[in-house]
Amino acid sequence: MSNPVLEAVEARADEIRALGPANEALGRLDDQAAKILRDVGAIRMLQPKTYGGLELHPREFAETVMRIASLDGATGWVAGVVGVHPWEMAMADPRVQEEVWGEDPDTWIASPYAPMGLLKPVDGGYVFNGRWQFSSGTDHCRWIFLGGFLTDENGDRLSPPRSVHVILPRADYEIVEDSWDVVGLRGTGSKDVVVKDAFVPAHRVIEYAKVVDGSLATESGLANPAYRLPFSAAFPLGITSAVIGMCEGTLAHHLAYQSTRVQITGQAVRDDPYVLYAVSDAAAEIAASRAALLDNITQMYDMVAAGEEITFERRAVGRRTQAAAAWRAVRAVDEIVARSGGNAMRMDNPIQRFWRDVHTGLTHAIHVPGSVFHASALTQIGIEPPQGPMRSMI
Numbered sequence: 001m002s003n004p005v006l007e008a009v010e011a012r013a014d015e016i017r018a019l020g021p022a023n024e025a026l027g028r029l030d031d032q033a034a035k036i037l038r039d040v041g042a043i044r045m046l047q048p049k050t051y052g053g054l055e056l057h058p059r060e061f062a063e064t065v066m067r068i069a070s071l072d073g074a075t076g077w078v079a080g081v082v083g084v085h086p087w088e089m090a091m092a093d094p095r096v097q098e099e100v101w102g103e104d105p106d107t108w109i110a111s112p113y114a115p116m117g118l119l120k121p122v123d124g125g126y127v128f129n130g131r132w133q134f135s136s137g138t139d140h141c142r143w144i145f146l147g148g149f150l151t152d153e154n155g156d157r158l159s160p161p162r163s164v165h166v167i168l169p170r171a172d173y174e175i176v177e178d179s180w181d182v183v184g185l186r187g188t189g190s191k192d193v194v195v196k197d198a199f200v201p202a203h204r205v206i207e208y209a210k211v212v213d214g215s216l217a218t219e220s221g222l223a224n225p226a227y228r229l230p231f232s233a234a235f236p237l238g239i240t241s242a243v244i245g246m247c248e249g250t251l252a253h254h255l256a257y258q259s260t261r262v263q264i265t266g267q268a269v270r271d272d273p274y275v276l277y278a279v280s281d282a283a284a285e286i287a288a289s290r291a292a293l294l295d296n297i298t299q300m301y302d303m304v305a306a307g308e309e310i311t312f313e314r315r316a317v318g319r320r321t322q323a324a325a326a327w328r329a330v331r332a333v334d335e336i337v338a339r340s341g342g343n344a345m346r347m348d349n350p351i352q353r354f355w356r357d358v359h360t361g362l363t364h365a366i367h368v369p370g371s372v373f374h375a376s377a378l379t380q381i382g383i384e385p386p387q388g389p390m391r392s393m394i
Contacts, residue, residue: 003056006064008040013071020072020187024353027180028189033075034140038106042068042079046226046234047086051097052105058226058234058297062241066290069245070252073357074187076245078137080238081188085109085145087234088165090227091216093203096167100143110141110193113235114365115163115208117148117195120155125201128166135175136190142170144193147208163208172198184353184360214310225305230315232394233300233322236366240293240326243361247286247329250354254336254344255279257351261341275339285332289325296321316376316385316394323369330362366393 009016015036022030029037037043045061047053056064061083069076089097089109100107117130132146150162176192208231210216217227226234258269258279269275296318303310337344337355344351361367375385375394385391 003060003064005041005045005054005056006060006067009042009064009067009071012036012040013067016068016071016075019075020350020353023072023074023187026189027186028139028191029074029078029137029187033072033187034078034137037068037075037079043083043108044086044105045083046090047101047105048090048097048222048224051101053086053090055224055226058229058237058301059294062237062294062297065238065241066245066248069242070249072187073242073246073249073354073361074185076242077185077188077239077357077361078140080242081136082108082110082141084235084238085111087227088145088206088211088231089167090222091211091220092167092206095203099169100167107143108137108141109167110135110138110144111146112136113145113147113165115147115149117146117166118151118155118157119148119164119166119200119205120151121153122199125199126166126205128168128195128198128200131192131194133179133192134190135193136188138175138191138193139189144168144170144173146173146193146195165206165208165211166200167204167206168195168198168200172200182360184356184358225301228304229297229300230310230318232315233297233310233318236319236322237293237297239361239364239366240322243326243358243367244286244289244293244329246354246358246361247289247333250333250351250358251283251286251336253349253351253354254340257340257344257349263341278335278339282332282336286329289329289332292321292328293325296325312384312391312394313376313379316372316379319366319372319394320369320376323367323372326362326367327369330358333358368393 019030019033044053045056049055065076065080068079112132112134116132119126119128146166148164148166149157151157174194179192180190211231214228261269340351371390375390378385
């Protein structure tokens with residue numbers, strides 16, 4: 001199956017790779033890096049065809065994000081995170097789709113989805129307030145998805161809580177400059193955003209529960225199985241693909257660096273069986289992580305396409321597979337970086353940047369394994385996990 005975006009990425013690979021230091025220095029994607037993502041169609045991979053999208057298979061999306069991230073971590077991260085948002089926008093009210101893409105199908109949408117805002121009902125819609133961290137690629141986006149909770153007319157959260165995704169234009173939120181000073185993935189520009197008393201019409205609000213259980217895609221009449229995937233499978237895909245791609249990039253730089261390196265003992269690395277064993281072991285672990293992630297999303301896609309239900313147990317196992325893949329790949333990176341020598345830590349050596357980037361990517365909430373592993377184990381021994389935090393990321 002031909003993947004036109006991946007082919008276009010390969011043609012621009014040297015440019016993407018060369019812009020890595022500039023992205024990091026700016027603390028956001030360089031304008032040229034963002035332009036390349038637009039040119040190759042990276043953010044339109046999961047966008048509906050009715051608005052200029054490609055509707056690629058989610059496996060193709062993941063493979064493309066991995067390749068971009070192997071060239072530069074920040075660019076791959078933005079491609080993975082911002083690239084997922086058209087998937088959800090495809091399910092949104094047609095009125096907001098037209099508002100976002102009607103004049104420019106290349107309009108990017110930021111996030112985050114963390115429910116850090118409060119949405120109070122008023123005549124004709126809602127009033128929205130909140131502050132969010134980690135809005136990746138936000139400088140290059142003109143709309144945003146923000147998570148929040150519905151309140152009553154007094155502004156008190158409903159009980160039980162009702163989580164929503166709110167869609168806002170750039171004029172309705174503030175990007176907080178100098179709020180992204182971090183050790184890794186600096187080039188993603190994942191800054192804070194603030195919303196103060198923004199009026200939100202009802203058609204720009206999505207019930208999170210309907211995204212999670214797939215009913216929103218059904219209500220929207222979307223035929224493509226990709227849009228009926230669980231949110232807990234689609235959203236993490238871009239992030240974990242980026243992390244695994246960065247691990248592949250670290251390995252590539254390590255191999256190139258080690259090919260001529262002579263250790264302080266005077267022994268060339270190519271003659272050191274212990275280092276070579278570690279390199280091969282790490283390469284196998286990274287390859288296994290890649291295969292596990294791609295196989296997982298392919299199986300889920302095939303199940304949805306066949307009309308099968310994606311049960312909570314299957315979602316939990318899928319999240320376990322996804323989180324474990326990221327951890328396995330990053331552990332492998334640590335093994336090879338520890339054998340790269342002190343010169344790998346020099347700021348002009350890309351190995352250290354990739355190493356910082358993969359560890360920063362691993363800290364994302366979707367890679368925290370505790371509750372996911374716990375829930376998946378319970379379901380597999382026939383015990384339904386309790387309501388609450390243990391289910392929230394599944």
